[in-house]
Amino acid sequence: MTSVDSTVGYGEIGPRICVTPPYYALGDLLSPEPGLTSATVPVQSPTGRQAPVVGIAEAGRHLAILGLCAAATTNPSTKRHYYLAHRGVGRMFPRVDPATRLIGTASAQMTGRNRAEAQTELRDPQGNLVAQMDVEYLVMSVPVFRRMMGPARAPDATEPANPYAAPAPLVDVAADAHSATAKLAVEAAMCRGHFDGFPALPVSVAGYAAFALFDHVLEKAAGPGARWQPGMFRLRADNLATAGETCTVDVEPSAPAEPDAHPQAFTGTIRSGDREIFSIDVDYTVV
Numbered sequence: 001m002t003s004v005d006s007t008v009g010y011g012e013i014g015p016r017i018c019v020t021p022p023y024y025a026l027g028d029l030l031s032p033e034p035g036l037t038s039a040t041v042p043v044q045s046p047t048g049r050q051a052p053v054v055g056i057a058e059a060g061r062h063l064a065i066l067g068l069c070a071a072a073t074t075n076p077s078t079k080r081h082y083y084l085a086h087r088g089v090g091r092m093f094p095r096v097d098p099a100t101r102l103i104g105t106a107s108a109q110m111t112g113r114n115r116a117e118a119q120t121e122l123r124d125p126q127g128n129l130v131a132q133m134d135v136e137y138l139v140m141s142v143p144v145f146r147r148m149m150g151p152a153r154a155p156d157a158t159e160p161a162n163p164y165a166a167p168a169p170l171v172d173v174a175a176d177a178h179s180a181t182a183k184l185a186v187e188a189a190m191c192r193g194h195f196d197g198f199p200a201l202p203v204s205v206a207g208y209a210a211f212a213l214f215d216h217v218l219e220k221a222a223g224p225g226a227r228w229q230p231g232m233f234r235l236r237a238d239n240l241a242t243a244g245e246t247c248t249v250d251v252e253p254s255a256p257a258e259p260d261a262h263p264q265a266f267t268g269t270i271r272s273g274d275r276e277i278f279s280i281d282v283d284y285t286v287v
Helices: 009-018 055-070 142-149 204-222
Strands: 026-030 035-041 081-092 099-113 117-122 129-142 170-174 180-185 228-236 248-255 264-272 275-286
Touching: 009 026, 009 055, 026 055, 035 055, 055 081, 055 099, 055 117, 055 129, 055 204, 055 228, 081 142, 129 142, 170 204, 180 204, 204 228, 204 248, 204 264, 204 275
Parallel strands: none
Antiparallel strands: 026 035, 035 099, 081 129, 081 228, 099 117, 117 129, 170 180, 180 248, 228 275, 248 264, 264 275
16 A cells, blocks of 8 residues: 655645745745644744744734644635634743744644634743644635725735844833834835735734833833743734734733732734734733
8 A cells, every 4th residue: 555645845735825025934835644744933023022942923923823833734615815813812931042943843624615724832042832822713715805905905025035034123112111113114115025026024023012112111110131931822803903004012010810820911002093003911020
């Protein structure tokens, strides 16, 4: 009997998903069977005052993409679909040895015609856990997504090569030891690969903005050398902000979900006008 290797890679999965390089940055993507994926994960983005080897936003970016790749292998349709990260619950683990490349795995399934979910994790080369995240996606066909988005508001950017290696460009920052607010102008350059033809603020960039703003609060509260170790986090992404919009970023203290593990928490929120684009609650400890 001849065995059949069912493993597929980016060549087969890439045309089915909504993100492209440079937002998509996974290496050696493999799916040994429908619903399972693995890949190497680069560390590209600044972590700011976060203590882990990779920041929450970047870990979430790569894991959400790995999860949607896994979900795409279970979609009965092999046509391109948009997998919009809608809800997420995750956890960051204490810093291990520095690394520039990590290893991600995901299992996923379609939970309905227009929904999917994934369970993902990120480890260092020695096998230590770096991050875990469960993600829920809204799944849309190309025609449905285009009807939702309407005409593209800005052309796709061609530079910089990797906008995700730069800090979030916050302006009008006002911060004290408890809360902060700032503005974030959404530009096509910060949306490269998300999404082609309809540049929209990635969830991870919204996260970068919230965490960069929280760093200002931490500096006011604990001094210029303070760092923070994140624990459990819960995110929500209900709308898309497209290139040309200006968002308000707010950070305020909140109650930790797991106070025995991390005694403090904050909520970061991104709004465009009266629409909430993104919100994240993060437990943390000052280190």
